[in-house]
Amino acid sequence: MVTEKYCFRGIKHYRLQMNILIVYMMTRRYPTVERRAKTSTAYHPLPSDPEWLDAILMECGETYHGDEMQFVEERDTCDKSVRKPVYELFNGKQWPLVVLEKYGLLFCCLPLLESSSSNKRPSLVELPGVSVGFDLLEQLAEFLGPQAAVLGTTSVKLRDLYNYLNIAAPFGSPIDSNPHTIKSVLQTKLPPWTLKQKQPAWKPFLYKGSPKLHFLIKEQIWAVQYDNKTTPDVWEIAGTIMCKAELEGLPDVSVIITVPDEGSPLDHIVVHPCVQSGDTEEPPLLAQSLSESLAAAAASNSAALKSRKLKFSPPLESFVLCQYMASSVPHLPIRGFYQMKGERVVKLLIQLKLSDKVKNQFEYCEVHIPFFNRGPIINADVSPTSAIVTPSTDKKAMIWNIGNKFPSKSLEMSMNATVYFGDQPPDQISSAVDAFCVGLNAYIEIRFKMADFTISGCNIDQRSVTAYPNVKPKLTTVREFCSTTFRIWNSHGDALMALPFSQATT
Template identity: 40%
Template sequence: MSIRALWIVPIVRQSTADLLQDNIIFTRYFPLIEKKVRSANGEAYISLPSPTEFSNALLFELGFKDEEKFIQSRDTCQKVERKPVFEVTTPAGTVWPVVVVEQRGLLFCCLPLVPDNLTTSRPDLIQIPGVSLGFSLLCGLTDFLRQCPPSEVAQRSGDLHLYLNTAAPFGRISDVNCDTVMAKMYNKPSYLPRAQKQPSWKPVLHKGKNILYLALTENIRAIQFNKENTADTFDLYGSVSCKSDLEVALSDVTINLSYNSPESAIPMDNLLIHPCVQSADCSMLQRGETKAAPRRIRFTPPTEMFTLCHYTASGLKGPPIKAVYDMKMTDNRASLTIQLTLSDKVKNAFEYCEMQIPFHNRGIISSQDSSVSQGNTLISPDKKILVWNIGQKFPKSLNANLEATVVFTDAKSPSSFDDPFCTDQNAYAQLFFKIPDFTHSGCCIDSKSIQVSPSTKFKLNTVHEYLSAEYKIWNCNGDVLSSSVPKALLKQMADM
């Protein structure tokens, strides 16, 4: 579980005719690990490339060099991609497996050590522990530099070396958590009584008010077609995030995920938990079961904000907002009508609710004439999207309508992306909304059931929110992008 080298490369788009000089921000090699690799590989050993050779080869492999040209070895569809792991061909030889994380215009890269017993052949990535640990190390490094502008990263080389000396001494990864690495770097006092034991992953105790923050976020992903031969689809899922600031070295927290109204709730049919969870009710629902039972989770929280669990709820009978999009094109003019109906099972109090109606492959919008029963309309800055701001509440009828006529010019907007499928009357509208203090499944965090051991007083902050993920409504007069499950597979699933 070691790394041979680590690089930070800025993203530069240039052709091969341009010479890239000093195009790497930070490099760190680990001679001790490299000596081990040289000894294990013998004559098959491939030395590490120079920083300039590596950055040029990496930018080429990722398509930032010669991106307008088709290169068979790089761009063929037969090439199997295993992002974020890449194979980089340099003048010194082929370097693999290179783990790459892109953040804020920078490429954070590391080369994990392949175990000795796997060097004779190309193993599966899951057999190389350094790949997952290297990825976590890079994520921690990006978190360490999150407040540093990319142009100033090179000036913090001393801090980067100190960070790696603490997180991966001599190339061996020992800690990938940014908070704990920084605590060790700056030698913060722990204020821990000698009678208590302190875990190595929590070197510094929280000093201040005891606060436990829990956030339950539920998302809805829906695609509505309004066609007889194509069924609408929707998917409900959620997650619980946690941040624990408690003045104890090692604490156990127990919470209940329950329901406001078990009779009308949509039960969780799957629960995925964080590794810090010690015990949880993760039982799967039996076929046909509709009873919404609470789930109890006991865990030891780490120092940073983390996602405690993910869940799905597949018993949803209908979307929260039913929509019909009717649009017809005539030359350079689009006439459209949109009807929205809010479900009576959804809380009518939005933080925001907005519909975006993009027009691809049609030039820019020169004018629009619209009539709405709720909210107002405007045109996006790139003049490619008609935006309907519905507001924070539907009327008592729970219906909202838009009628509009949009006129286009022949001028193209070079900065916008045009979906190649959306030509003629093939079009869609997209809905964005957020409802605070509500979940569609009825799932909630039971604040009265929360227990902390050892017992201590703390302030509890809980958040519940319901958001739209991908929420598309296709034009009922055009073609749609959809796929269907083969009938033989459906029959096989029904027999299971």
């Protein structure tokens, strides 16, 4: 979806010791959009830059007059509806103003609001320009990067900012705001136009060199174990396939994503817009349509769950080819058991067993044992079957470094410990770290990463990878499996859990 912009704003601000806000502002206005706006009955002329500056800073709670903590009735009243990141200025005459604060800057844009037959203000979800404008500001912030906070008014980066807007939105309508693409345009002298086929705007110059294709399959697991007969353990597997294509010309790439017979089917697949088709001969118009066609194919033919064929025209930069869920993985990679009792002197037992379905080789595997709302650890008697246990630097947790492997024969590890705590400081008593994790309500968290493995079995069929026109790229596929949130609650305490809707309402 394309939307025009009245103007773009970027405001630099930083504080001095005297609580003064130093500000400078760059502005980009589009006369073509201004002429369109004048045809609307709701048109209000744009104010001058200084007026804009004062109004934006005041509305966002920033000011360079030293009174930023002052209560302002029209801004701070509880009767005012707040819909960040969208603001209104000058008594609603300038709306919807989209504001993004990032890297010490305020990025603002005012989308063109087409006239409506109704006097009622439309909801934000009915205004695609708001979403497109926010995305443009995000991409623009990424173009400047974290160093934006130290840019000066004469910085070359600010000159590139104007060039960025000329390419991303030449007449006020965002075309391609991808910072990787635009940086390539700014840094590369384009060769004379000799291509017979039309070159897309998202690929402004072509790669020259030996053909290469890189795939990264990264699976992550969220899991919670309760050791409770009435509360089943829950887990979720999500995967991302990244692609980097270094291919000459404007090739089409086909690839088959496979899962072995004993693996877990992939579902809820979402693909990149460059994907033209998948498991179907009809190329969809939108990525969402392709995802729906993949789901329909899976529903009509269970064999389709074990393989996915995608055809795509890759951009130059690394991109997310697709994301998926593996909701029917039948087993956890690590089963655990955690028992903890006591207050000032705590006795705990941890037992872990690695599934024989997963690879017994880790890049790292650690068990973090946090102790919330207690004093610092003053001593600990620890007896692990193997590996090393050390207290954290803040004396609020213990870390069991399992290392790279479980014992090959048993695939089991355990640890007994007695931990002694000192007095809890009064300021920590009044401001609890985690209000729920008090007493026996506690958990341990396992953090691990495996290379060359996915628990679903997802992989790239290397024999299926083809590129048209016919080239034989050097293919590299990397797989990894890691934990994000992998917790085991103390079986002697209570645990946070989500009840099914039928139970929660009874």
